[in-house]
């Protein structure tokens with residue numbers, strides 16, 4: 081994961097039902113991920129270190145859970161997914177080490193990069209794992225119930 085303050089648009093990430101993948105334990109951890117990243121994006125300078133530390137703690141649990149589901153349940157092609165988790169954790173650790181030495185310049189670019197990274201990771205890697213886990217547990221594909229974001233008055 082490469083951080084570049086100039087090229088990353090600082091778009092605030094917010095949780096929405098479009099992010100649901102249908103495997104509830106993963107959906108809960110993903111909602112927490114979004115809140116942790118948004119907290120770093122919105123943090124004042126004096127709260128930034130605490131927000132990045134909280135993000136790192138979250139990512140450890142998040143990725144440990146997913147890696148465990150993959151290895152425990154013989155998920156095929158798990159290597160690239162596990163490697164991507166490791167690359168993200170390494171970047172977060174680097175940024176945190178810089179911050180602990182007084183350099184916080186990469187903290188917000190990190191959050192912005194994670195906000196941009198997450199939809200693709202969820203769509204291409206996490207969703208396959210969610211399907212796998214639902215298939216194992218329920219014997220079928222996940223059923224995702226998303227609330228309509230449109231004006232319900234205009235719906236038939």
Ligand SMILES: [Fe+2]
Nearest residue numbers: 110142146206
């Ligand atoms: Fe995930």
Ligand SMILES: [Fe+2]
Nearest residue numbers: 146201205206
């Ligand atoms: Fe993942």
